Amino acid sequence: MSRERLYLFDTTLRDGAQTAGIEFSLEDKIAIAGMLEEIGVDYVEGGYPGANPVDTAFFDKPRTRKSIFTAFGMTKRAGRSAANDPGVQGIINSAASATCFVAKAWDYQVELALGSTTDEHLEGLADTVRAAVAAGKEALIDLEHFFDGYKANRTYALACVHTALEAGARWVVLCDTNGGTMPSEIRDIIKDVMTIAPGDRLGIHPHDDTGQAVANALAALETGVRQIQGTLNGLGERCGNANLVTLIPTLVLKPYYAERFETGITPEHLARLTHISRAFDDRLNRAPARQAPYVGASAFATKAGIHASALLKDFSTYEHVPPESVGNERAIMVSQQAGKSNLLTALARHNIELEKDDPRLEKLLATVKDRESRGYSYDGADASFAVLARRVLGTLPDFFDVEHYRTMVERRHNAMGDEITVTEAVVKIRVDGELLMSVAEGNGPVNALDQALRKDLGKYSSRIEDLELADFKVRILDGGTGAVTRVLVESRDGSGERWVTIGVSPNIIDASFEALYESITYKLLKTEAAQDSA
């Protein structure tokens, strides 16, 4: 079967900038354009030159090499020509090689929002497209409110499509601006549009207000449309746009689409997807969604014991695509439901090899279950699992013992009469029989304990120099009679590795100390292994 070309259009830097709480700097935009090229999208819509200083500066020069650099803007205002509209001219004269102008395909909106007539608006659309084409740009038209407009006035909505194509637009993009259209409506309406327009000049711009932006994009593609607009991680106004990070693997890996459509995405692009999705969240300073399709940390994670044992026999029957194809990893977690095979996999991850009938396995399983019933949860605290396993198996070195600790927080007025808070911690540990005592201040009791604990670890001190606390999470668990506190500590070191340890206690300080202690123990285990192999 000869495959038709499908084009992917990214609007992270334009519609994505409408996301609540998102504000891109010029440096952000440059970096994100680079990320988009790394995953192989065809178009990068960079923003709205003239609308704000960042977007104007971004369009000073070309910012992409392989993807088509696209500028967004409004079609010309009523009462002046495109040649005399400074907004339109700003876009046409930018460094973009394609322009995407927005027009309204809902007659009521033209009158309500623009205070213009539908005829004037159609004429503005045509004039703007002609001006862009005359300036040598590839011209796209976003038809805002297309689906709602079609339902209200089919004739006017279709006239917009026709006028744009006649004027020379390469693409007419049908926008589900309010995001409320169902896949079945998308199919029916596009079928009708295709009586006047070829699919290879139509695009779809869905929103996720009913959780179906991806499904709407695919429904449009199946009906005939050949351009899909979306964003990285589904960023965008309100509930966001179609998530390209979800769509791309489906288009490339699922036979139905792969057999019919050719994209610009190579296997190398695809293998970068997990990394780019997470790097993008890092740049936005948000935690990546664990459950994100294909790229989430949980996307190939199995918890259930019954699934895990079969999974080990044949991965392919429990995974709809291979995790490595999108640069992700398989994870089999330890939890209350876990069986022995989960445990063996988890142990192997830490280079602990045991036979399936080793009696210590039973003991470890019982210990994990007992601790999880008391509030521990090892599927998010793999480093604590590694420490626990070695303790139960009798292979944990006796690095150091904690004899005593104390922490104090005091709020008082200083000599100047200002309110101040002083936090201090004292830790007494024993390393090889030697008693070491340290004191430190911190900006909270856990931070002070952490500082004091790491101040002097005797002969181990040099091995934890690059250890850092990356995150700290607390949850109160209602254990029935008495509430307990669960603390998760995320640490990292110079190698870039991150690991999570857990502590559980009625006392938040004890729980935190336990997690800190296990983090250091894990780091010492790591460096021990490195020293052994050196």
Add this chain to the structure above:
Amino acid sequence: MSRERLYLFDTTLRDGAQTAGIEFSLEDKIAIAGMLEEIGVDYVEGGYPGANPVDTAFFDKPRTRKSIFTAFGMTKRAGRSAANDPGVQGIINSAASATCFVAKAWDYQVELALGSTTDEHLEGLADTVRAAVAAGKEALIDLEHFFDGYKANRTYALACVHTALEAGARWVVLCDTNGGTMPSEIRDIIKDVMTIAPGDRLGIHPHDDTGQAVANALAALETGVRQIQGTLNGLGERCGNANLVTLIPTLVLKPYYAERFETGITPEHLARLTHISRAFDDRLNRAPARQAPYVGASAFATKAGIHASALLKDFSTYEHVPPESVGNERAIMVSQQAGKSNLLTALARHNIELEKDDPRLEKLLATVKDRESRGYSYDGADASFAVLARRVLGTLPDFFDVEHYRTMVERRHNAMGDEITVTEAVVKIRVDGELLMSVAEGNGPVNALDQALRKDLGKYSSRIEDLELADFKVRILDGGTGAVTRVLVESRDGSGERWVTIGVSPNIIDASFEALYESITYKLLKTEAAQDSA
């Protein structure tokens, strides 16, 4: 048009428990079952009695009144009868009124995972269903791997459906266990299944591995299936299940579905949806997804520019459904005007009446914005908002001042050589010029501070006697150099009212103390109002 009944089946407490990082306590399960009844689902699948102590305890007695209380489990093992299978009997003898047994509809999986023959497996399925029906239970069968199984061996997959119905199963649920099936495949396969099974005995259990669980559920419904399985906020193994919080409004509010299908959801259920979705995340100690369809904080939020001004002219043309129908709110982020009217609504909730042009309103708006930029978040801490508003408006009584506090946690060995932790707090406050000093122990520094603070409030002591700490949550904001700790304290009193206060500081103790202090202040405001009106 006469409408057909569509049933909603929730599996948050079973498949949702497979989510990485989620571990439900018995109290969690009881509370979540209550939430599910509040939004009107037909079935609540509570877990797998016999699989772990929590699930076994949960099925000791009926836990729902309106929804059908359902137990999950495996069909009987080969080589014994259902009557002699302790797993099957445990489920049948639980307090559940319906049972959902899982069987495998993919021949390869039967051999691979169970090491059983397909004939034995079919016989086990039938025997188990008959045993459940004989015991007076409503019997459901989950056909695991149904869609992949159908593609591999259509005859065996359909034989599973036929066998289950023949044996008396009320529902046969078609599971997309690996989550990789496309909506078009769902349609084609279900069309074929319906040649041997009526749609009103078929269910669908989709997973979100391609971001289409909601679309797959709707595709199945449109093809004829009359039961949809999903979870709160899309919890579930790997990428999660179909999100019922997204599906429910679509089914009830979108004309295409509302005209064809009747559900158990009333407008009152629907109006609780945003609250329940967020309360559920609170219980899991995770931040609600801002971009969640219908219920997210951004779902009806409009940012700068072209949309906001038209939106103000006619909301309905910019919102696919009215936000209040799902208990959510419209937010227009740039409009100072909208900011003020939101604020007036919030103030009215606390019986604070201000004129729209009162200059103090501007000051309060600026204060809220400034504090939110520093990490406060008043959406979830309405009691702190009430206290802040009165402080800015100059109407907060001067109940008491805190002069000094100190808390100390010490881990040491006692005289018996046992490791013990001692926690103590001292608080010095001033009430009407009188200095009151209290000391208390606690099972953690925050608990000790809470005890000490409330020990002696002078003339106010009697007014806080029924105040209790209900919950305590901690989140670290902005993991970077300037990390701050955000503490939310939930309190309750004898009236049954619950309120949430917030504290933000680099020091967890200061943040906690701030939230405790505001909780007591709120309680005193409450009792002040009661005394005034008495």
